[in-house]
Amino acid sequence: MDRNQSHRQLAAMKQSLFDQGYLDEQFIQLEELQDDANPHFAEEIVTLYFRDSSRFISNLDQAMERNPLDFGKLDSIMHQFKGSSSSIGAQKVKAECTLFREYCAAENAEGCMRSFQQLKKEYAVLRKKLETYFQLAK
Amino acid sequence: MNTCVDKMTAETGMDDPGDQFPVGMRVLAVDDDPTCLFLLGALLRRCQYNVTTTNQAIAALELLRENRNKFDLVISDVHMPDMDGFKLLEHVGLEMDLPVIMLSAHGDPKLVMRGITHGACDYLLKPVRMEELKNIWQHVIRRRKFDSKEQNKPNNQDKQPLAGSGCSPGSAGTSNTDQKMTKKRKDQNDEDDEHEEDPSTQKKPRVVWTVELHRKFVAAVNQLGIDKAVPKKILDLMNVEKLTRENVASHLQKYRLYLKRISCVANQQASLVAALGTADQSYWRMGSMSGLSNLHTLTAPRQFQNTVFRPLSSSGVIGRLNTPSGLVVHGSPSSRNIQFGCAQNLNNSMNDPLKFQSTIVHGNQNGNLVLGITGYSERDQLQHHKHKSISSVQDMANASCSHTSLPSVRNNSFMVAARPQNTQGGGANENLSSIDSQPSEISRSLLDHGSCGANWSNGVQPTQILPSSYPPTGFPRQLGFLPSSNPSGSSSITLMYSQSHDATANANSQGGINSSGHMSSNVQFRGWEDRNQDAAYRSNVLCSSLNSLIHENSGVSGSASPSPTDPAFYRNLNFNCGNPIQTKHDGFAKLAEEIPLRQDQGYIIHQQMAQQSRISNNLGSLDDLVGSLMKQDKDKVKLLDGDLICNNYTVGTSM
Numbered sequence: 097m098d099r100n101q102s103h104r105q106l107a108a109m110k111q112s113l114f115d116q117g118y119l120d121e122q123f124i125q126l127e128e129l130q131d132d133a134n135p136h137f138a139e140e141i142v143t144l145y146f147r148d149s150s151r152f153i154s155n156l157d158q159a160m161e162r163n164p165l166d167f168g169k170l171d172s173i174m175h176q177f178k179g180s181s182s183s184i185g186a187q188k189v190k191a192e193c194t195l196f197r198e199y200c201a202a203e204n205a206e207g208c209m210r211s212f213q214q215l216k217k218e219y220a221v222l223r224k225k226l227e228t229y230f231q232l233a234k
Numbered sequence: 235m236n237t238c239v240d241k242m243t244a245e246t247g248m249d250d251p252g253d254q255f256p257v258g259m260r261v262l263a264v265d266d267d268p269t270c271l272f273l274l275g276a277l278l279r280r281c282q283y284n285v286t287t288t289n290q291a292i293a294a295l296e297l298l299r300e301n302r303n304k305f306d307l308v309i310s311d312v313h314m315p316d317m318d319g320f321k322l323l324e325h326v327g328l329e330m331d332l333p334v335i336m337l338s339a340h341g342d343p344k345l346v347m348r349g350i351t352h353g354a355c356d357y358l359l360k361p362v363r364m365e366e367l368k369n370i371w372q373h374v375i376r377r378r379k380f381d382s383k384e385q386n387k388p389n390n391q392d393k394q395p396l397a398g399s400g401c402s403p404g405s406a407g408t409s410n411t412d413q414k415m416t417k418k419r420k421d422q423n424d425e426d427d428e429h430e431e432d433p434s435t436q437k438k439p440r441v442v443w444t445v446e447l448h449r450k451f452v453a454a455v456n457q458l459g460i461d462k463a464v465p466k467k468i469l470d471l472m473n474v475e476k477l478t479r480e481n482v483a484s485h486l487q488k489y490r491l492y493l494k495r496i497s498c499v500a501n502q503q504a505s506l507v508a509a510l511g512t513a514d515q516s517y518w519r520m521g522s523m524s525g526l527s528n529l530h531t532l533t534a535p536r537q538f539q540n541t542v543f544r545p546l547s548s549s550g551v552i553g554r555l556n557t558p559s560g561l562v563v564h565g566s567p568s569s570r571n572i573q574f575g576c577a578q579n580l581n582n583s584m585n586d587p588l589k590f591q592s593t594i595v596h597g598n599q600n601g602n603l604v605l606g607i608t609g610y611s612e613r614d615q616l617q618h619h620k621h622k623s624i625s626s627v628q629d630m631a632n633a634s635c636s637h638t639s640l641p642s643v644r645n646n647s648f649m650v651a652a653r654p655q656n657t658q659g660g661g662a663n664e665n666l667s668s669i670d671s672q673p674s675e676i677s678r679s680l681l682d683h684g685s686c687g688a689n690w691s692n693g694v695q696p697t698q699i700l701p702s703s704y705p706p707t708g709f710p711r712q713l714g715f716l717p718s719s720n721p722s723g724s725s726s727i728t729l730m731y732s733q734s735h736d737a738t739a740n741a742n743s744q745g746g747i748n749s750s751g752h753m754s755s756n757v758q759f760r761g762w763e764d765r766n767q768d769a770a771y772r773s774n775v776l777c778s779s780l781n782s783l784i785h786e787n788s789g790v791s792g793s794a795s796p797s798p799t800d801p802a803f804y805r806n807l808n809f810n811c812g813n814p815i816q817t818k819h820d821g822f823a824k825l826a827e828e829i830p831l832r833q834d835q836g837y838i839i840h841q842q843m844a845q846q847s848r849i850s851n852n853l854g855s856l857d858d859l860v861g862s863l864m865k866q867d868k869d870k871v872k873l874l875d876g877d878l879i880c881n882n883y884t885v886g887t888s889m
Contacts, residue, residue, distance in 0.1 A: 122361045125361075125363065125364065126273070128364075129276050129277065129280055134276065137276060140272075141269060141272050141273055141276075144268055144269050144272055145269040148267070148268050148269055149269070172313070175313060175339060175340065176266075176267055176313065176339075178339050179267055179270055179311075179313075179338075179339035179360045180267045180268075180269035180270050182339060182360055182361045183267075183269050183270045183273045183360060183361045183362075184269065184273075185361070
């Protein structure tokens with residue numbers, strides 16, 4: 097693939113990720129941290145995030161199967177998840193986390209369930225997109 | 235990725251001299267989330283700091299304990315699995331007196347307040363941004379400056395940017411200096427000097443500003459007139475051996491600041507309270523801190539905005555309060571020495587304020603407790619001093635009482651309630667010893683022992699003090715504040731509280747609380763200026779109850795004549811009428827709840843602090859208030875005892 101072309105594609109993709117709200121300005125900061133010493137910082141941290149957050153997802157899966165739901169615990173896991181998601185600029189995921197926590201606070205099991213499903217979806221979508229993005233960036 | 239400690243050194247120079255500062259500033263970053271930690275580390279390195287990261291709070295603490303001079307600043311997440319971030323904050327504040335910045339994905343004001351009360355320099359939200367990190371070095375400098383000021387010798391002081399004050403430490407310049415200190419932080423070019431005088435490395439013999447000593451100081455100041463009081467003259471009047479002019483100078487500075495704070499804070503608090511609306515316990519914790527608005531300002535020890543000491547008349551109290559750093563540090567177990575614990579750290583570091591607060595207030599949010607006086611230099615010593623601290627605390631309480639400015643005792647100066655070492659539990663509690671078990675007993679003992687503080691030592695058993703470890707055990711978790719984890723109040727203080735918490739808290743709270751809202755047990759109040767804030771609030775609410783208590787206290791303490799105290803008391807009470815009440819209510823309600831729980835802990839003050847978190851904002855009946863007050867003895871003590879204590883400089887040090 098032509099260099100320029102791939103660059104353009106990359107730029108376009110990135111732009112669309114922003115436009116669609118998958119990423120926010122925090123992601124820009126990640127890229128700004130890239131320099132000669134850390135040329136792939138953004139990719140590294142994103143990889144780290146997906147690797148680490150998969151345990152959040154599985155913890156949440158387990159916790160969501162309990163009956164009755166332990167909202168406190170759910171909230172606590174989600175809080176962490178939210179923190180790391182926001183660190184990489186995963187905007188939609190973060191928003192879903194917030195929503196989930198609100199349901200937890202209201203002890204709305206149904207809402208939590210729905211929100212969690214949505215969260216997983218967003219998370220999967222983002223993961224795919226970013227994987228593609230970084231592939232392109234190589 | 236999950237290595238315990240990952241040290242990435244951007245540069246080799248550890249003790250980078252000031253000329254390159256903030257480049258090379260040594261930061262310890264703690265966050266259990268690997269993504270966040272990775273990002274934080276990268277950002278910090280980009281700022282050219284010397285970064286060490288760890289994902290475990292315990293490992294971080296060990297690193298720090300291993301060599302406290304290895305780091306300049308600590309940044310920690312709030313939610314961590316192995317240890318609560320606030321707890322870590324407390325520990326660091328108490329033991330190492332390093333500035334600590336809290337990080338969280340939550341911007342909940344309650345949490346922020348907790349950070350403040352626990353002594354955090356700052357509270358950042360995730361995702362953290364580079365711009366914010368670029369400025370964190372200010373906390374280090376600020377602390378150094380204040381500490382240096384405290385410890386500075388005359389010539390050093392000259393170097394200080396006291397420019398406006400004419401450079402002579404002792405003279406009227408001191409107050410100017412205080413103000414200038416903060417302003418000059420940037421102007422100062424003497425970073426090198428500061429570095430050399432890094433408090434952590436300096437080994438100066440600490441002067442313990444015992445209650446008696448402070449009393450003399452205040453008497454001398456009053457005699458000379460606050461405007462004309464210069465260290466040299468004060469020193470002469472005091473006629474104390476081995477007290478240097480510098481000691482007096484720094485103590486004077488604190489005292490002045492304290493006075494200032496009291497007047498400013500009072501106003502601030504009132505408005506803050508109003509603004510806050512939710513009188514959340516965390517608010518209480520802040521107690522004096524006008525915290526909410528001044529979250530960041532809190533960092534400046536000197537500027538305690540939060541600590542609002544009600545300007546009660548007792549100068550003695552103020553004096554004590556204000557001189558955290560220079561204050562006696564834990565001193566010898568000898569009786570009579572009230573240790574103000576604050577010792578150096580208090581002043582400048584954030585911890586100080588907190589320490590004070592915590593110590594003083596123990597239960598109260600910060601320092602208000604007279605007891606709490608921070609200052610414990612080592613946890614180990616705490617136990618030692620616990621005993622003492624209690625007595626001192628009492629004195630402090632008394633002293634603070636006079637000041638009535640319970641609010642935000644944060645300032646170190648405040649309540650130097652010799653808590654320092656005892657913080658753990660012992661401090662105040664020790665005296666109370668009996669208190670631990672039963673709140674009522676404690677109150678009685680408190681009361682019997684001469685009310686507030688002063689008599690603490692009588693009853694207190696040294697053993698009461700909680701072990702230096704900040705045992706969460708003592709504090710009923712339910713309460714939520716977990717003394718061990720931290721009295722919601724200042725971090726430093728909390729430590730103390732937790733430790734002494736048990737002891738003192740119990741004493742204080744117990745005493746007062748149990749007995750039908752006996753405020754008297756709050757004798758501890760007495761001295762707590764810090765708590766003033768809370769106290770103030772509480773006072774409002776509890777005015778009625780307080781009044782009765784005061785009388786009681788008066789009676790109990792004996793020395794404190796009701797009359798002087800009453801006015802003062804009322805003064806305090808009315809300090810924050812209005813909104814504070816609201817907050818107080820909440821706080822009180824909680825207190826009430828907590829008090830019983832705390833009994834074990836005996837840490838009344840602490841309770842207050844803890845209460846903060848807990849205190850639901852609903853003040854229930856007056857009883858609740860009282861209860862909460864009791865719990866928050868610390869705070870209360872201040873209120874009530876402000877006056878009472880002042881009069882009773884009975885250094886209960888029976889240690």
